[in-house]
Amino acid sequence: MACGAARDIEANGRRLRLHEWGGPGRLPALLIHSLAAHSHWWDWTAPLLAERFSVVALDLRGHGGSAWSEPPAYRAPDYAADIVAVLDALGWRSPLVIGHSLGGYVGAYLAARYPDRVGALVITDTMTQWSEDETAWALKQVERPGPEFANPSEAGARYRLSPPETKAPADWIRHLGEAAVVEHKPGVWHYAVDRRVFAQARPDAWPLLPGVVCPTLVVRGEGSRIMDRDAWLRVATTVQRGQFAEVKDAWHHLILDDPAAFCSIVTTWLQRVVPVTAAPGAAIQ
Numbered sequence: 001m002a003c004g005a006a007r008d009i010e011a012n013g014r015r016l017r018l019h020e021w022g023g024p025g026r027l028p029a030l031l032i033h034s035l036a037a038h039s040h041w042w043d044w045t046a047p048l049l050a051e052r053f054s055v056v057a058l059d060l061r062g063h064g065g066s067a068w069s070e071p072p073a074y075r076a077p078d079y080a081a082d083i084v085a086v087l088d089a090l091g092w093r094s095p096l097v098i099g100h101s102l103g104g105y106v107g108a109y110l111a112a113r114y115p116d117r118v119g120a121l122v123i124t125d126t127m128t129q130w131s132e133d134e135t136a137w138a139l140k141q142v143e144r145p146g147p148e149f150a151n152p153s154e155a156g157a158r159y160r161l162s163p164p165e166t167k168a169p170a171d172w173i174r175h176l177g178e179a180a181v182v183e184h185k186p187g188v189w190h191y192a193v194d195r196r197v198f199a200q201a202r203p204d205a206w207p208l209l210p211g212v213v214c215p216t217l218v219v220r221g222e223g224s225r226i227m228d229r230d231a232w233l234r235v236a237t238t239v240q241r242g243q244f245a246e247v248k249d250a251w252h253h254l255i256l257d258d259p260a261a262f263c264s265i266v267t268t269w270l271q272r273v274v275p276v277t278a279a280p281g282a283a284i285q
Helices: 078-089 101-114 132-143 150-156 170-178 229-238 259-273
Strands: 003-009 013-019 027-032 053-058 095-101 120-122 183-187 189-190 216-221 242-247
Touching: 003 078, 027 078, 027 101, 053 078, 078 101, 078 150, 095 101, 101 120, 101 216, 120 259, 150 170, 150 189, 170 183, 216 229, 216 259, 242 259
Parallel strands: 027 053, 027 095, 095 120, 120 216, 216 242
Antiparallel strands: 003 013, 013 053, 183 189
16 A cells, blocks of 8 residues: 555635546556545555546545535535646646546536546446435434544554455455544544535436447446445446446455455556556547
8 A cells, every 4th residue: 555645725715635546657547546545545546546547536525635625515516626637736638537436427517517637537436326225324314423532543453345245365455544534623524524424426327328429438346235236337338438347356445455456457447448558648539
């Protein structure tokens, strides 16, 4: 594991936290985390991608080290507007965009609504639409007070993934929990997420997908229960230039289950659909 270099930037009128890997003059890749997560979820994937890419992982607004929104504005258009501003600040025109879970939905929205800003897209185990039960669960999270911890070590020890299936080592999960908290007041730590994000996060990807025109890889963990395989194949055929892949012996959190296999699938696909040999700066296409 290698944590990226952290820095804050002002973009779209708010402070946003980035983590960066890789040197300048390489192909750009932007990584988008899942709901109520943070950019450290990419700490095992990003160093592998950084062998070929200049990698940035973003904390979405209301998550991790990024500022919260007042009034709450946590829908895909809000996240996408932030990302466009981040790309402008980085001087990136149309990077490779990789999104996991909610991040995949945000990436699809970005590609459909700002097609000139996404050179290629990887949708990673993303639910295209929530059921009524899933929406009810999310609304309950807003009302439920978040847990408190005496220190980051306690947060790491108590951290659990949802859904729980993973083969990630225990120390990786502990790291995610420790990285997820901030000190609210002396001796009291809580998760660095605005719980109001749950109320506005519900995806509705199907209307967007036909408008995704860039090369798109749809990847799922072979054992994921988020959607069945046929639904994923439908996603890959609904976008205009889609392909489908699975990571063997992996589940929803495939970027933790097997980062090397995930990165191999992504880079092999990208070489095939977007033949590129160089890099400076700004565009995959």
